Amino acid sequence: MLEDGKITCRQIIYLIFLSRIIITFTYLPISDTPPRNQDVWISELLSFPVHMLLVLPVYILSQRFKGCSIIQASEIIFGKIGKIIGAMYTWFFLHMTAIVLRQFGEFLSSVPYPETPIIVFISSITLFAAFALRNGLEVISRVGEIVTPIVIGSIVLVVALVAKDMDLKVLKPVLEGGFIPVLYGGFIVATRTTEILFISMLLPYLNRRKLAKRVILVSFILLTILAPIITISVLATFGVQQTLNRTFPFFSTIRIISVANFLERIDALHLGIWVLGVFVKVAIYYYLTVLGAAQVLNLKDYRSIIIPIGTIIISLSILIADSQLQLREFISYKYSLWYALFFILALPLFMLIVSALRGKGMDLK
Amino acid sequence: MFNLLKRLVSKKNSTKEKGELLGSDIQRNLDRIKEIFINANDIVIRAFRVGSYRKIKASIVFIDGLVDTGALNEHIIKPLVSDIRLTQPNLWLTNKQIFRLAKEQVLSVGNLQEVESLEDVVSRILSGNIVLFLDGIPTAFTSSLQGWEARGIEEPETEAVVRGPREGFTETLRTNTAQLRRKIKSPNLKFEIIKVGRETQTDVCVTYIKGIANDKVVEEVRRRIKSIDTDSILESGYIEQFIEDGPFSIFPTVGNSEKPDVVGGKLLEGRVGIITDGTPFVLTVPFLFIEAFQVSEDYYSRPYYSTLVRWFRFIAFFFSIFSPSIYVALTTFHQEMIPTPLLVTMAASKEGTPFPALVEAIVMGVIFEILREAGVRLPRPVGQAVSIVGAMVIGEAAVSAGLIGAPMVIVIAITAISSFVVPVISDAGAVMRLFLVIMSGFLGQFGLMLGVTGILTHMVSLRSFGAPYLSPVAPTTISDLKDLFIRAPWWAMTTRPRVIGWKDPIRQGFRLMPEPPDDDEND
Numbered sequence: 001m002l003e004d005g006k007i008t009c010r011q012i013i014y015l016i017f018l019s020r021i022i023i024t025f026t027y028l029p030i031s032d033t034p035p036r037n038q039d040v041w042i043s044e045l046l047s048f049p050v051h052m053l054l055v056l057p058v059y060i061l062s063q064r065f066k067g068c069s070i071i072q073a074s075e076i077i078f079g080k081i082g083k084i085i086g087a088m089y090t091w092f093f094l095h096m097t098a099i100v101l102r103q104f105g106e107f108l109s110s111v112p113y114p115e116t117p118i119i120v121f122i123s124s125i126t127l128f129a130a131f132a133l134r135n136g137l138e139v140i141s142r143v144g145e146i147v148t149p150i151v152i153g154s155i156v157l158v159v160a161l162v163a164k165d166m167d168l169k170v171l172k173p174v175l176e177g178g179f180i181p182v183l184y185g186g187f188i189v190a191t192r193t194t195e196i197l198f199i200s201m202l203l204p205y206l207n208r209r210k211l212a213k214r215v216i217l218v219s220f221i222l223l224t225i226l227a228p229i230i231t232i233s234v235l236a237t238f239g240v241q242q243t244l245n246r247t248f249p250f251f252s253t254i255r256i257i258s259v260a261n262f263l264e265r266i267d268a269l270h271l272g273i274w275v276l277g278v279f280v281k282v283a284i285y286y287y288l289t290v291l292g293a294a295q296v297l298n299l300k301d302y303r304s305i306i307i308p309i310g311t312i313i314i315s316l317s318i319l320i321a322d323s324q325l326q327l328r329e330f331i332s333y334k335y336s337l338w339y340a341l342f343f344i345l346a347l348p349l350f351m352l353i354v355s356a357l358r359g360k361g362m363d364l365k
Numbered sequence: 366m367f368n369l370l371k372r373l374v375s376k377k378n379s380t381k382e383k384g385e386l387l388g389s390d391i392q393r394n395l396d397r398i399k400e401i402f403i404n405a406n407d408i409v410i411r412a413f414r415v416g417s418y419r420k421i422k423a424s425i426v427f428i429d430g431l432v433d434t435g436a437l438n439e440h441i442i443k444p445l446v447s448d449i450r451l452t453q454p455n456l457w458l459t460n461k462q463i464f465r466l467a468k469e470q471v472l473s474v475g476n477l478q479e480v481e482s483l484e485d486v487v488s489r490i491l492s493g494n495i496v497l498f499l500d501g502i503p504t505a506f507t508s509s510l511q512g513w514e515a516r517g518i519e520e521p522e523t524e525a526v527v528r529g530p531r532e533g534f535t536e537t538l539r540t541n542t543a544q545l546r547r548k549i550k551s552p553n554l555k556f557e558i559i560k561v562g563r564e565t566q567t568d569v570c571v572t573y574i575k576g577i578a579n580d581k582v583v584e585e586v587r588r589r590i591k592s593i594d595t596d597s598i599l600e601s602g603y604i605e606q607f608i609e610d611g612p613f614s615i616f617p618t619v620g621n622s623e624k625p626d627v628v629g630g631k632l633l634e635g636r637v638g639i640i641t642d643g644t645p646f647v648l649t650v651p652f653l654f655i656e657a658f659q660v661s662e663d664y665y666s667r668p669y670y671s672t673l674v675r676w677f678r679f680i681a682f683f684f685s686i687f688s689p690s691i692y693v694a695l696t697t698f699h700q701e702m703i704p705t706p707l708l709v710t711m712a713a714s715k716e717g718t719p720f721p722a723l724v725e726a727i728v729m730g731v732i733f734e735i736l737r738e739a740g741v742r743l744p745r746p747v748g749q750a751v752s753i754v755g756a757m758v759i760g761e762a763a764v765s766a767g768l769i770g771a772p773m774v775i776v777i778a779i780t781a782i783s784s785f786v787v788p789v790i791s792d793a794g795a796v797m798r799l800f801l802v803i804m805s806g807f808l809g810q811f812g813l814m815l816g817v818t819g820i821l822t823h824m825v826s827l828r829s830f831g832a833p834y835l836s837p838v839a840p841t842t843i844s845d846l847k848d849l850f851i852r853a854p855w856w857a858m859t860t861r862p863r864v865i866g867w868k869d870p871i872r873q874g875f876r877l878m879p880e881p882p883d884d885d886e887n888d
Contacts, residue, residue, distance in 0.1 A: 008840055108811060112699070121811065128819050135826040142825035142839035143818070268699040268810045275814035 002294050002302055005138035006207040009215055014148040015141055015202070015284055016195045016219040017226075022151065022277035023100070024230050025270075026107050028249040032332045033188045035181035038171050038240050041228040043185030048224040050190035055216055057348035058200045064355065066209070070200040070348065071295045077355045083296055085347060089197070090292035092343045094309070096194055097285040098317035099331060101126065104278045105317070106324045107248060112271055123314050125275070129283040130310050133290060134303055137205060140287055144280045151277050154269075155226060158250075159233045161257045166236035188333045191340045193223075200348070201288050247324075286313060385483045391422050391500040394483075398426060401487055408490070415445050415467070415499065418457045422500040426486075431493035433512025436474075441497065441508070444471045460501035467499070467506070474508045481505075491566060515540070521623035521645065523788070529665045533623045534645035538568050541625075541640050541647065545572065548629040553577070556640075559590050567598040570640040577635045577861070577869050582830050586637050586650060601641040601648050608639075608650075611827050615793045618829040620652035627661045635866030637830075651832035651865055654824065655849055657789035658682070663852050671852040678786055679850075685783035685794050689726040690801035690813050692776045696722045698809030715770040723806030725769055729777040730802070732759060734795060737781075832864040854878075 023029065030040045058070070065073040071089055074082035104125065105118040113121075132140050175182065203212055234249045237256065243249050251270060258264040290309050294302035321327035330336065387394050395410060402408040407429045414420040425441065445451065448471045451463065458466070468477065480486055481504050486496050493511035518540070521533035534541045542556050553575040561569045569590055573583050589608040598604060605619045606612070620636075622628050623645050628638050631649045639648040658678045663671040695702055696711070703711065720728070736755040740748050759777075763769040780798070784791045797820060804816035827834035837845035842863045847853035856877035860870045 010841060113809070113811070116808075120808070124808070124812075124815055128815055128822070131819060132822040135822065139822055139826045142833070142835070143821050145839040145841055146821060146825070146835070262704065264704075265702050268694070268702045271810045272814045272817075275811055276818060279815075279818045 002291060002299070003137050003205060005136045005205060007137060007141045007202065007205050008207055009211040011141035011145055012198065012202050012206060012215045013219040013222070014144045015280070016198050016215075017222045018144055018148045018151060018277055019198070019281045019284055020193055020195050020223055021155075021226060021230075022274070022281050023103060024227060024250060025151065025155070025274050025277060026248050026251045027103065028231065028234055028243065028246075029192060029331070030185075030189065030227075030231055031244045031246075031249060032328075034185050034333075035177045036244060037176055038173075038235060039175055039177065039182050040185060041171070041231045041235065042175070042182050044189055044228045044231060045224060046183055046186030047189035047193075047227075048220060050187050051193060051196070051220045051223075052216075054190055054193070054344055055196050055199060055220075057345060057352055058196055059212070059216060061348050061352055061355075062200045062203045063212070064352070067204045069204055069291070069295060070197070070351075071292050073200075073355075074351055077351055077358065085351070086292065086296040088347070089343065090289060090296055092194075092197075093285055093289040093292055094313060094316065095320075097282060097289055097313050098320055099327075100278065100281055100285060101313065101317040102320060102327055103331075104282070106327065107251075107274075108271075110324065111248065111251070112267070119314070119318060122317050125279060125282060126286070126310050126314050129279060129286050130306050132279075132283045133287050133306050137202075137287060137291075140280065140283045143283070147276045147280050151273060152226065154273050155230060158254055158257065159229055161259055161263070162233060162237055162253055165256060166233060167239075168232075168236050170236055170239050171232065188337055189227075191337050191344065192333075194340050194344065195219075196344050198284070198288070201291065286310070289313070386481055387483060387486065387498075387503050387505060389501050389503045391424060391498050394498055394505075395424055395426075397483060398486070398490075402490075411442070413442070413446055415451055415463055416456075416458055417452045418455055421460055421463060424498045425495055426490055426498070427495040427510075428490060428493065431511060431513050432495055433510045436510045436512065437495060440473045441495065441510075444473060460499065464499055464502045464504075472506070472508075474510065477506055477508050479504045480507050488560070488566060492568070511539070518544070524622065524624050524627070524661070526660075526662045526665075529662055530624070530626045532625060534625060534628075534640075534647055536643050536645060538570060538640055538642035541645070542570060542572070544625040545629055545632075545638075545640075548625055549574065549632065554632070557587070559587070561590060561593050561595070561604070562598040563594075563596045565597040565599065568642040569598065569604060570642075572632065572638040572640060574632050574635075577633065577866060578637055579635060579831075579865070579868050582651065583637055585830055586639065590639070598641060600644045601639065601646045604639060604641060605648055610829050614823065614827055615796045616654065616790065616824065616827060616834065617793070618650075618652055618827060618834065620649040620656055620789075621646045622649065623647070624661060630661065630664065633872070634861050635868065651829040653829065653832060653836045653862075653864075654790075654834050655837060657787055659848070659852075664855070668852050668854045672850075675852060676850070681783040681786035682790070682794070685780050685787070685791070686797050687801065687813075688776050688780050688783070689730060689798060690805040690816075692773070693722045693726050693802055694805040694809045694813050696772075697806065711770075711772050714764075714772060717767050718770045719768070721806075722770075722773070723802065725773045726776075726802045726806070727799070729759070729769060729773055730780075730795075730799065733777055733781050836864045837862070 030044065033040070033043070035043065061070060061073060062068075065076060068076065071086035074085035074089075076082070078085065101122045105121045108121045109116060109118040132143065199212075199216060203209070203215075206212065206215070230250060234243050234253050237253050238246065238249065246252050251267065254270045255265070255267050257266060286309070290302050290306055293299075293305055293309060299305065321330060395412075398408075399410070409425075409427055409429050411425045413423055413425075415423045423445065425437070427437070445467065450466055450470060451458070468479075480489060480496070486505055486507070489507045490496055493513065494507045494509045497506040497508075515537050516535055518532045518535055520531040524533070532544065534544065546554060551574065555573055555575055557571045559569050559571065560566050571583065571586055571590065586608070590604065593604070593607045595603070595607070601621060605617075605621070608619065610618045620631070622631075628647045628649060632638055636649045636651060639650070641648075658675055660678075663675060696715070700708060718725070736751065736759075739751045743751055759769075760774060764771045764774055784794055787794070800820075801813055801816045805813035808815065825833070825835050825839050833840060836842065837849045844860050845862050847858060848862070856879065859873055859875055861867075861872050863870065866872075
């Protein structure tokens with residue numbers, strides 16, 4: 001085994017949840033997606049059944065090939081050609097890491113540190129993530145276990161503190177544009193959850209495999225509860241138009257917190273918690289990249305490729321976009337929808353069908 | 366290089382040479398002992414004769430100063446030379462008969478053992494036992510009549526309590542084991558002696574409660590202690606550094622205490638204790654980070670106050686680690702976070718000070734550490750002078766001379782006071798503080814949090830004898846949160862910490878909450 005650590009049910013749930021929600025802590029990707037009106041929070045609620053559908057192929061695949069990640073499974077199904085699929089998934093994780101890093105760096109170099117070059121933030125957090133990677137999956141998931149309650153707590157705290165500035169009337173009228181755009185929005189929200197692939201990559205390391213279903217259910221229920229809370233609080237604070245125009249909506253919400261003329265301008269606190277959360281997200285995607293590469297290349301130990309892949313990630317995160325607008329254009333739903341759908345749904349479905357036709361899987365392990 | 370190898374090999378051989386047995390000729394045995402102890406003038410060899418008709422030679426060997434001579438005279442020498450069963454006139458006894466008589470009827474000591482190899486004899490003598498030779502017998506008696514000048518049982522200065530037992534461990538191993546035995550009167554409390562140190566031959570005692578402690582941990586402790594190959598163990602700190610899990614870590618992964626009640630409590634949770642002869646500090650493993658915040662008095666006071674005080678400890682720890690770095694980050698990068706009136710005052714007081722906040726923080730931190738070290742090492746009367754000079758120079762003069770801003774002095778003072786609240790990790794705290802100050806000096810809040818992630822990563826990767834260092838937090842164990850951020854009342858502390866005492870997790874009954882008797886029974 002490349003990784004001999006075991007992680008608990010709670011740790012996987014936290015990793016999936018934290019990794020999905022932490023970008024929302026600053027950006028609000030939902031504001032780009034249809035229906036682009038006050039009903040976006042309904043889309044987030046509706047994303048739950050879509051999540052459940054999307055997760056099915058990956059889940060069935062990982063049940064069919066017990067103890068194998070999707071990369072190893074592809075090699076079992078297709079033989080040598082399966083390496084190509086493995087390499088594609090490794091690329092996907094690499095790309096995701098780079099995107100997260102870039103989003104992180106863009107925020108830091110535009111708001112709190114306008115004069116510092118973006119590479120400083122990207123490379124320093126990658127360096128610390130590499131240190132976490134050296135210690136293995138257990139360590140990353142334990143850091144996640146510490147950070148996630150802090151993040152959840154601070155989301156709740158922020159919502160409670162801005163409650164007096166909220167005006168829930170902006171949420172009316174409900175379903176103004178009809179039901180179909182809202183449902184489409186729910187679909188898009190679910191396709192953004194590339195964390196679905198964690199299930200296929202991390203389930204082999206779950207200490208009690210029977211709890212796999214609970215992992216999936218609990219993590220998506222958590223997401224479905226907290227994501228609308230964030231969206232509603234931002235919407236109710238700024239109104240629809242303002243929300244859609246802002247680059248960092250939730251961050252702006254935190255900025256307007258003012259309690260008793262004393263607790264105000266706590267954006268440095270936001271920054272601190274965001275760094276913690278993004279650190280975990282970067283670490284886990286970076287880890288999956290390294291693990292995937294090691295599985296494709298049949299390495300005995302993945303530690304030797306941590307630094308090389310790290311340098312690739314850093315340069316890629318600079319290269320993927322010329323500016324923040326270009327980055328935003330790419331990660332908006334128009335492109336990322338199909339890109340993510342290909343990896344989350346199409347490829348696993350294809351693998352599932354082929355493995356059923358060739359009768360591989362069940363009897364292997 | 367070759368010579369070194371040769372010496373190592375020969376040393377191995379010499380330690381393996383256990384085989385040399387005692388002979389029946391007393392003179393030869395004594396000569397061997399004299400040869401071994403040549404020029405060691407604290408060795409006493411007292412020769413006398415036993416018996417009446419046939420007087421056989423006998424000798425007692427011991428080290429002067431380690432033996433209770435009163436007891437020796439009373440219970441060994443006097444019976445042997447004057448007991449009626451040995452000295453009645455015209456009684457003809459063989460050597461063997463005298464040996465058996467002495468063993469079974471004459472020698473009036475509780476602790477009498479027979480040893481046959483020279484190696485054993487020497488080590489017994491060195492650890493303060495007396496050894497009795499009889500001519501014609503290839504076996505020697507040994508009895509532990511140790512009696513040396515020792516410090517009495519006092520209250521340890523480092524772990525003073527308001528409520529709770531005030532006795533502390535002493536430098537004598539036997540006294541310490543007795544103190545533990547008095548707390549835990551169970552045959553399951555085990556003491557295993559391992560001798561460590563080629564020259565010092567220090568007794569190291571592994572103690573645990575069989576059935577509660579994890580056997581694998583006990584075995585691992587034994588293995589690690591046995592594999593120590595050094596010349597000397599003078600304090601338990603030596604052992605700590607030979608057996609700890611994170612040798613390069615700034616965090617301690619082995620706990621220590623000077624108090625029997627603390628160590629007893631830890632044994633009862635399933636930990637393993639390591640008592641070293643010659644020091645009152647008893648080590649306990651596995652050591653979790655949270656133990657630094659758990660003080661024995663928490664468990665003796667009522668739960669609300671204990672919980673509150675524990676929170677103050679967490680807050681103090683937070684201050685001691687973070688306050689200089691937060692100050693540096695705020696004043697250098699995030700001035701907007703400081704409330705405006707305060708910002709104006711701070712700007713006014715920083716007006717004219719030459720150094721950036723980072724330099725100020727480092728300089729003041731270093732001065733504080735120096736002052737603290739001076740205060741610890743100097744004799745008491747001089748120590749006061751140091752503290753006055755420190756307070757005057759740093760508190761007043763540095764500010765009025767315009768070298769350091771006044772807010773920085775306050776920050777360092779808070780840090781200093783706070784760092785004494787959690788003494789166990791204050792050394793790790795000093796390193797973390799410096800690291801975080803530098804990080805936040807370069808990158809502000811981002812750097813500070815980056816440093817925090819680094820420290821967190823390191824801490825969760827640590828293990829102490831198999832137990833994750835941050836255990837009840839990460840990995841989370843719900844049932845252990847009762848003794849983490851709160852201290853649950855004793856009737857609710859049903860289980861032992863899971864990562865340590867999982868072998869016998871239930872420590873008491875479930876429905877122990879005190880409640881008034883049922884009305885039915887009253888009627």
